[in-house]
Amino acid sequence: MRVMVFAKVPADMSMEPTPEQVEAFAAMDRYTDELVAAGVFVAGAGLKPESESKRVVDQGSERMVVDGPFAEAREVVAGFSIWEVKDMDEALAWAMKAPNFGMGAVEIRPFxxxxxxxxxxxxxxxxxxxxxxxxxxxxxx
Known part of the structure; x- marks a missing residue:
């Protein structure tokens, strides 16, 4: 089964590299290497902040483009990865092994x-x- 794993962070999180964020990225790299070695990791990427995003909104037969950041967001998707796992239990087991930085969440959604x-x-x-x-x-x- 394939799942998409969304990494969510607070919308107001700074993207300025602090020593803590540098270590967080290094820890995530080590974790991703472990996923690759286990044959679980299919693809993934980090995402730029919502301030650089666009949203296309359907309004009946018309469409409207909205520039980010988007109002009322408390959490934003900071990155994603696609995993090939046998079931949701395996996906959860891998998610529980991810580094814990105490500032975000992970959402797992099956394809x-x-x-x-x-x-x-x-x-x-x-x-x-x-x-x-x-x-x-x-x-x-």
């Missing part, structure tokens, strides 16, 4: 798999869906 889309796509599309570990047109494995 839709081909079987989850039964009833939404045709049987032919499901049969053509890639097997576990592969990606296809439906964005599922």
């Amino acid at each position: 839709f798999e081909a079987a989850d889309l039964e009833g939404f796509v045709s049987p032919e599309e499901l049969a053509a869906a890639p097997r576990e570990g592969e990606r296809g047109r439906l964005g599922v494995a």
Whole structure:
């Protein structure tokens, strides 16, 4: 099963490198190396602050672009990674091993798999869906 892991931090967290943040990045690098060595880590990246973000909002048939930062945000997504795990219990076990900096949270969300889309796509599309570990047109494995 694939899961996306979101790293969330307080919206007002400074991105100025402090000695604590330098150590935090080093600890996360070591943790990511452990995920890679275990064959769990698929992909990941850190994200720039919301002040550099854009949001496209649907308003009926029209769309509006909103510049970040976005109002009322207490937490923001600071990064993400994609893991290949056998189940949510394994994902939780890995998340519990992550360095604890006492200032954020991690959210784990499973991807839709081909079987989850039964009833939404045709049987032919499901049969053509890639097997576990592969990606296809439906964005599922």
